[in-house]
Amino acid sequence: MTQAYILTLSCPDRLGLVHAVSGFLMEHGGNIEEAAQYNDNATGLFFMRVQFACDQHDHATLKARLATFAEPHQMRWSLHTTAEPMKTVLMVSKEGHCLNDLLFRWKSGLLPVDIRAIISNHRDFYQLAASYNVPFHHIPVTAATKAQAEAKQFEIIEAEGAELVVLARYMQVLSDDLCRKLAGRAINIHHSFLPSFKGAKPYYQAHDRGVKLIGATAHYVTADLDEGPIIEQDVARADHTDTVEDLTARGRDTESQVLARAVKWHSEHRVLLNGHKTVVFR
Structure with a gap:
């Protein structure tokens, strides 16, 4: 069953972060439906929100793989399903x-x-x-x-x-x-x-x-x-x-x-x- 998710994250800014995040989601069967990002030049931080659909992994599996992906980027992140208010x-x-x-x-x-x-x-x-x-x-x-x-x-x-x-x-x-x-x-x-x-x-x-x-x-x-x-x-x-x-x-x-x-x-x-x-x- 396809599940809709919202991923939010922040981390030190660097080249290729949008590519890295979209590549991770594509690798795990995620179809991006909405995305926005912001680079704060004053603090050197990068912020991103991505809404995507995925039918290949459950919530727990995605969170575990995101944790591995996020660590080298020093990301603070959260993953939420959109189904529950x-x-x-x-x-x-x-x-x-x-x-x-x-x-x-x-x-x-x-x-x-x-x-x-x-x-x-x-x-x-x-x-x-x-x-x-x-x-x-x-x-x-x-x-x-x-x-x-x-x-x-x-x-x-x-x-x-x-x-x-x-x-x-x-x-x-x-x-x-x-x-x-x-x-x-x-x-x-x-x-x-x-x-x-x-x-x-x-x-x-x-x-x-x-x-x-x-x-x-x-x-x-x-x-x-x-x-x-x-x-x-x-x-x-x-x-x-x-x-x-x-x-x-x-x-x-x-x-x-x-x-x-x-x-x-x-x-x-x-x-x-x-x-x-x-x-x-x-």
């Missing part, structure tokens, strides 16, 4: 526009994810979760209970086998420990055009500065607040007549669209980490 856990507080948007896109077949659970520090969206038949976990968080709450959150994430955690306007700052545990698989949406207006109440900060553009940023979660590698951004116009409420209302659509694009690209293995930046093969 990415298991995902969503986290939210009291603003539900991003949550609602992701759930609708998922059920409409627009996102290749499998939403396994919703975690919230408030009860507001348990009925929304139930309408999509998604388990809802209410875990209150206070300064005194933060460690225990995060332990429970991580237990749920691991129990669901989540490859992706989405902070869909989850307004609690994650501990350094949880950030490390979720490194490379947690995406946050911040309601400003980072690096401007980090931290709390960015729309208030933007209004105070009289900006003419407001924005949203989807980025990977790190221990440095709102400084993780950026995946996607977008903006909306603002002017001197806008109130904070106007900016907040207008920004919701931008936040939802930016987060949805970031989730889609991550779940299609189009985002590769490049230090504190990303390479996104759209």
